[in-house]
Amino acid sequence: MKLAIVLAACVLACGCTRHQTNGLVEDRITVRGVLRSQDGKPVAKALLHLYKAPKDTSDDVVANSYELTGSDADGRFVLRTAYAGRQYWLSIERSPGCEGLAVSELESRRIPATFHRTASGGVCESKVDLVLQNGCNLRLQ
Numbered sequence: 001m002k003l004a005i006v007l008a009a010c011v012l013a014c015g016c017t018r019h020q021t022n023g024l025v026e027d028r029i030t031v032r033g034v035l036r037s038q039d040g041k042p043v044a045k046a047l048l049h050l051y052k053a054p055k056d057t058s059d060d061v062v063a064n065s066y067e068l069t070g071s072d073a074d075g076r077f078v079l080r081t082a083y084a085g086r087q088y089w090l091s092i093e094r095s096p097g098c099e100g101l102a103v104s105e106l107e108s109r110r111i112p113a114t115f116h117r118t119a120s121g122g123v124c125e126s127k128v129d130l131v132l133q134n135g136c137n138l139r140l141q
Contacts, residue, residue: 031079031115033128035071035092042075043132046095050079054089054110084117084126090138098136111138 035043050067057064066088071077082088089110092098098106115126129141 027084027117027124029082029084029115029117030125031082031128032125033077033079033130035075035077035130035132037132038134042073043071043095044073044075046071046075046077046132047093048077048079048130049091049093050082050113051089051091051110054112055107082115082126084115084124086114088113088115090130092130092132092136092138095132095136097132097134101136106136109135109137111140113140 035046035048037043048069048071049065050069051064052066053064055064067079067081069077069079090113091106091110093106113128115128117124118126131139131141133139
């Protein structure tokens with residue numbers, strides 16, 4: 001009984017959700033971030049796309065898609081399905097400077113991103129800042 005109470009306290013203090021798939025145990029984390037332009041202004045109403053691989057496969061484009069999220073008026077966004085330590089790729093769509101770009105052009109602008117677990121206030125999350133550069137290019141800051 002004491003062991004169960006200690007384990008429950010550890011889980012509550014850590015705040016991370018552990019998932020087991022294919023024999024692997026991983027921490028699912030919440031990624032919170034802010035998207036800004038080069039001059040530091042928030043980029044509102046942008047669509048951020050998280051992918052599992054840098055390039056789509058021609059036979060199943062949807063299989064690579066992992067999560068979509070939008071930025072609010074202050075440029076803030078939240079990704080809720082990332083796992084700590086996994087390699088992902090981020091891209092941006094529907095934002096000033098990205099209009100009229102073909103899917104292949106957006107694909108070539110994906111940037112690698114790995115999120116790390118940090119427990120903050122009992123919530124397991126990662127914080128990132130993104131900068132939208134000229135030509136619809138993202139940069140992790």
